[in-house]
Amino acid sequence: MQNRRDFLSALGVIAAGTILSSPLKAAIASSGKKLQVVLVGTGDRGNDFWGKRLVANYSDILEFTALVDINPGRVKYAAGYIGVGKKCGLYTSFEVMLEHHQPDLVIVATTDATHHEYIIKALKNGIDVITEKPITTDEDKMQAILDAEQRYKRKVIVGFNLRWSPYALKVKELLSQNIIGDIVSVDFSWMLNTSHGASYFRRWHGQREHSGTLLVHKSTHHFDLLNWWLESEPEEVYARGDLEFYGRNPKKKGVNCRSCNEKDSCKFYWDITDGGRDAFHQKLYVDNEKYDGYIRDNCLFRPEINIYDKMNLSIKYANNVYANYMLTTYSPWEGWRIAFNGKKGRLEAFVNVPYLGSEKLSQEELHDIEMSQDGKGKEKVEPIIIHKLWDKEQEIINVHYDISGHGGGDARLQDRIFIHPERTDPLKQSAGIREGAMSALIGIAARNSIESGRAVRIGSLTDLQPRAKSL
Structure with missing residues (x-):
């Protein structure tokens, strides 16, 4: 044994x-x-x-x-x-x-x-x-x-917990069935709202020396999904990015929300000391600032912020799929949309788009449920739309899943690691060092491309050379 x-x-x-x-x-x-x-x-x-x-x-x-x-x-x-x-x-x-x-x-x-x-x-x-x-x-x-x-x-x-969400898995299953034929291009947009999205700019994530920018910290999740869905690895990245919403604002005088003189007028004001739902953050961070000086409720407009708040990438895959990716960090709502164009048709998927569903929760409530780990979530139904070439009508496949724990992905990932590692993995949901590297290298290449103004080849960054078909 x-x-x-x-x-x-x-x-x-x-x-x-x-x-x-x-x-x-x-x-x-x-x-x-x-x-x-x-x-x-x-x-x-x-x-x-x-x-x-x-x-x-x-x-x-x-x-x-x-x-x-x-x-x-x-x-x-x-x-x-x-x-x-x-x-x-x-x-x-x-x-x-x-x-x-x-x-x-x-x-x-x-x-x-x-x-x-x-x-x-x-x-x-x-x-x-x-x-x-x-x-x-x-x-x-x-x-x-x-x-x-x-x-x-x-x-x-x-x-990578998002691979284990039932909704993302259904997209993978359908693509693996070659339901729209060979994929030729992808359009992928991810929206962060002014609650969750803003939180990255309050924290250490707002400084590239700690996070590598959101292209690495946040978008790695999304790039991993792309690599997994496409069953290929990225070959070249060209990107643009800028900081124009958050960041340096000479009119803002507060070091953090607690010391700010605009508490009554700033729409981003967050009282980390209010107890209630934020009692955890006060006990974990505020009560321990004296040890290392880390401030959890930093001003979103402080001069130290040096990451991008809007980002756009063009990614060429080793199997010649072209993917366009956009990350927005100050959207009115939070969710994502993706469209796969194939030689036999088109597959569209989307999560949390408010005008395409009947969701009545606020953005804050929705985020709290998605991040929760207590198993007391909320079932949701989201469609996946398949439209074949020359067909008059599209096919709609409704996916039922619990949105808590990152769309049900958290529990399934940990169960796989600690309880069911012996199970077969036909759709390759488990991620090792190569998968981790290939997703992060897209963000790293994108950051290098923004800074240089040139396309960056993934194979120039490390010894790993992209494969047209991931193993």
Whole structure:
């Protein structure tokens, strides 16, 4: 029987598309011990999705032996919020943690620009890794991660939850059936609203040295979907981007919302100290600002913002599909639309477009449900439209799914990793290091293209060369 560490090494192979013969529970039972897990980064995503949710749903097969965060107050609060127990070690140094623990798995949920540090250190110490997307923020860090995985023979799994949403999966199933013939082009638009979209500019994400811009942090999700749906890898990217809505505004004097003199007039005012629904943010961030100076309710118009708030890409795939992508960060509503043009017809899909549905929830309520991890979501029905060439009428396929936990993707991703890794993966939903790299490299290439004014070839960024057909 496999031991736990060998099992997770095999699990990394699953992420690349092969099949594992032994389930995780059998591996745990054979060792007589639970999977030993360390979480690095105890912000929003670490606390809820990779922390509290794992304790609530998988405590029979895993346990947190340590939490790591550079902020001592934040990691202490996270221990209670996640519910890790008194035996779990709390550290502000990853290196010090390794002196006391040898976990089976490290989960990385730190700021994007530091992912590579913890991924590489874990691999070097013989530990497999699950990392939040994006895997990293520039081509040099990407190459370092690729080299480390090869050198130390451990595996990296990337947490692409949107692949596991029933709606995205239905799009994949239909395209895999060649229902519109060979795909020739794609038009993909993603809209962030003035609540969720604005939040990126309040946080560390608004500075490219931390996030790599939203082309890397946010759009990596979307590029991964494109790569997966098209079953191909990107070859060349040309992009445009600008910052013209958020960012530097000399008229704004506040450091953050709490100290601003425009509380009564600014439509973006957010009271992080109001208790209620934001009590979590106050306890996690405001109460611990004294340790590292990180401010969670920064002004959206501060001069430090140096990312783009509108972005447009032209992507050429190795199989000669052309894709156009647009990200808007200050839309009245949040959702996305995509159209695939094939040689036999056209497939259109869309999520949360308010005038195409009967949704009565506010944008804030809708976002809260989508981000929730308590399993108490809201069922929704969204159509997928297929129109064949020369057919007078289109076919409408209605997809029913629960919108909580990123459209049902969160629970399915974690169940795959921790409960059902032995199951076959015919539609290649699991994502490993290559998938993580190819999605992030589109954003990295786009940023380089905006800065240089020239198209950027994906193959020029790292040793990875695009494949016309993803394996």
